[in-house]
Amino acid sequence: MSLSPNLPPDKQREMLHQMLMIRRFEERASADYLAGKIYGVVHCYIGEEAVAVGVCSTLKRDDRIISTHRGHGHCIAKGADLNRMMAELYGRQTGYCKGKGGSMHIADFDIGMLGANGIVAGGISIITGAGLAAQMEGKGGVAVSFFGDGASNAGPFHECLNIAAAWKLPMIYVCENNMYAAQTAAAVTHSLSDVAARAVGYGIPGVVVDGNDIFAVYQATNRAVERARAGEGPTLIECKTYRWRAHTERRGQPDPRDPAEIEAWKGRDPITRLERQLRDQGHLDDAGLRRMEADVMRVLEAAVTFAEASPFPLPEQATDDVFAA
């Protein structure tokens, strides 16, 4: 675990709080999905929380991010409202997308969260457009693309790294390398073990970090954000991490991964690591952790209550919002 950066203890505790929030939210989403209260498909981010929180902790509200099909963590880390998130998963009118998106399509443009996206690599060019917008706005804003190792093999990744480098866009490309594209191991589909090595081909910095070490993620992103704000162009950051759960929460979903591999990665839990470090530094004690857990559960229960109490959309609302006025 990296040494804690020069961050106030409150901020460090807030990072732990956010990671816990993501984990508890998804544990609940998974349970409610299996109970039939959440529909379609749910992809859990559990095990990768340090990436979303480490990256987003370096950003301002006006900075923009885009997510993937595994998007709850990015939403929460950017400051999304849990009530509206859970209501969206429940398919309710009060959800972020009025019940039209579900788990795979939560967006909140007011906080710079340009949406989870159901197409692997589909968001990379859209957020690169947000990077272009930030450059044209000239206010020092940056844009962050979250994507997986699978997307790093797709055309938009390469096309956009090239354009962002050529145009010096204020972009940070964050590859969450969890070693599997759905069920296929990265070792089978990648010619190099490090995605970050591809940055060389575009003349931009490529950095590999331990994605389960929140301060390593934070510090690498901070350098990339400073570079982007200074007009020096994009950075590719590869966060080595691991998803604890299967590709989706669907019952009977095959998971070809070695159980010993999963257990080994659980031993590198990013939440436990930060918790231990905060304790070692005297920034957290048992009572503080209990309070934090209780607060997370209170917010989560309130979100579930809000979702359950919210009305479903009216059937005829299916034809609303096809076009904007």
Add this chain to the structure above:
Amino acid sequence: MRELTYNEAALEAVAEEMRRDSKIFYMSTDALPPLLNEFGPQRIKATPITEAAFTGIGIGAAGCGFRPIVDWRQVTFCFVAMDQIVNQAAKIHYMFGGQVTFPLLFRAAVGGGGLVAAQHSQSPYSMFMNVAGLKMFLPSTPYDMKGLLKTAIRDNNPVISFESSRLMGRKGPVPEEDYAIPLGQADVKREGRDVTVVALAWLVHEALAAAEALDKEGVSVEIVDPRSLVPLDAETICNSVRKTGRLVIADEAGPTAGFSAEIAAVVAEDAATFERLAAPVKRVCALQVPIPYSPVLENHVFPDRNRIIAGIREVLDAKGPARAV
């Protein structure tokens, strides 16, 4: 009134709107010289040849408050951006519950006549008509081009401007003063009593020539140019067919599940129009083949004024559906 070519009318619309609204910028492979000279490389961007990337970049910038114009040049080249067009641009406003608007203009030349073979002679607009969330038009005159393009640039949705390759150099009157033509408003290019021809783009001019020829025989042809494909002005089309009782549809695209099929369905579904039909509907379309290179072959594949005349004669001679009296 002064005359401009179809292409000049389009460029004038873009330039006038760019002067009016600083949020508009333009992306295409190779910057267009007259626009580049006036607006400079910050607003007239020459992109790498990566339609997938710069289409997505346009979507992202649109979601951040800009009004991008994405020029694919030929419709052929947009197929590498189909994920961005179909999965993203068309759905993003709806899927996110209408949170923000995506004002975005796509430009694409369509049609044949250039002897450039299958990949560069396409008219695939019905593929896009089938995708909910996209507006689109295909003008037949410089006047319509400028007026529709201005409306499209001011629209808060993704709009595709399909532009006929055959008409680029064709001149027509265009007033100096500002005007705009609403989407979803067909234009009766010629009034007549005996038969309605619904035609698009170049085939409007072929239909006008056919009408002149038949006029000498005492046949009065009405020509309706829908101009806008989505939204479609079904009312003007149906009104014309109710008056004449006969319908020929002329389209440079193939017939299968095409624009012509949609017009036939619109007329057949409207009881008040259907009961006035005195003959079966006739479609005069391209043959359902990839467009071939050799002039002998290309001419055989595309409809023209002679085939429109033959189609009109056919519906004039035909008997309508038998009805109980």
